Amino acid sequence: MRSDAKKNYNRLLEVARQVVTEQGADLSLREVARRAEVGLGTLYRHFPTREALLEALLRTSFEELAARADLFTASNSSDKALVLWLRETIAFTYSHRGVLSLMMGAIEDMDSALHTSCVTLRAAGTELLTRAQSEGKARQDIDGTDLFALIAALAWVREQPSAAARADHLFEVITSALLTPH
Template sequence: MRADAKKNYESLLAIAREVITEQGVDASLRDIARRAGVGLATLYRHFPTREALLEALLRKALCDLIARSKTLSRDHPSDIALTTWFIEATTFVHVFNGIVDLMAKALADPSSALHDDCKNLRTAGAHLLRSAQQDGVARNDVDGEDLFALIGAAGWIGDQPAFAGRADRLASFIASAVMRRRQES
């Protein structure tokens, strides 16, 4: 890729992240191009569809979350690793307003470009959960699919204007509900 094309690509991704954070996944592609200082044709040359743009944006974010799960697992006790990762995953879902629906559809559709990334994210969370369960600090009646759904639910709460101010507190509450209470141990 030519240097100017690479610069446009990176700029478009950075601006798209900002605009989608502000406006959600249905943000105007024209707004993204305008804010990036390029024409709509340039945006379409790099990302022929909204889905292609979202895929590029999300792929990096999902890969970062997957890598983060491994770092947390290696560097922290399982309860802290799981809780921290859950909060970070919920924050990711909230930052990309409206992404819960897209991720749920991608996970259900093996032909989706994001299917494998969403599946790998769910697997990363399931691994952290199993480690915490093996250490006796997480509930045994929760599985990786439940955890993934809870991330989506907590992220959805943050997308709702009436609940947005409580989103972090409620995400922490949900994360703690996955953990065993001291008296259950």
């Protein structure tokens, strides 16, 4: 990629991150181009669809969350590592308003630009869960797909104005039901 094209690409991602924080996943591509001070054609050359732009934004974050799973595994008990990772993943999902439905759809749609990133994220959670299960610290009747659904449910609760104040309590209820007493 030419240096000016790379500069535009990075600027578009930087601006898109800000716009997603403000507007959520339904961000205006026109607004991203305007704030990045590039034409719509430049934006569409780099990101032909909104999903392609979101995938580029989310891929790095999902990779970081997957790496955090490894970090938590290395420095914590299996149950604590799982809970820490769940908390971070839910917080991330909540802070990126609107990505929840995209993530849930993309995990099942192999043609989605977000599919690979979502599968990677689910695999990281599955590894944490499997480790806790093998040590007898987590229920045996749940799998990575269930865990991904729980993340979505808890992030959704946090998004609801009437339930947001209860989100931390519900997180504790869910994680205590997920983990086995030891």
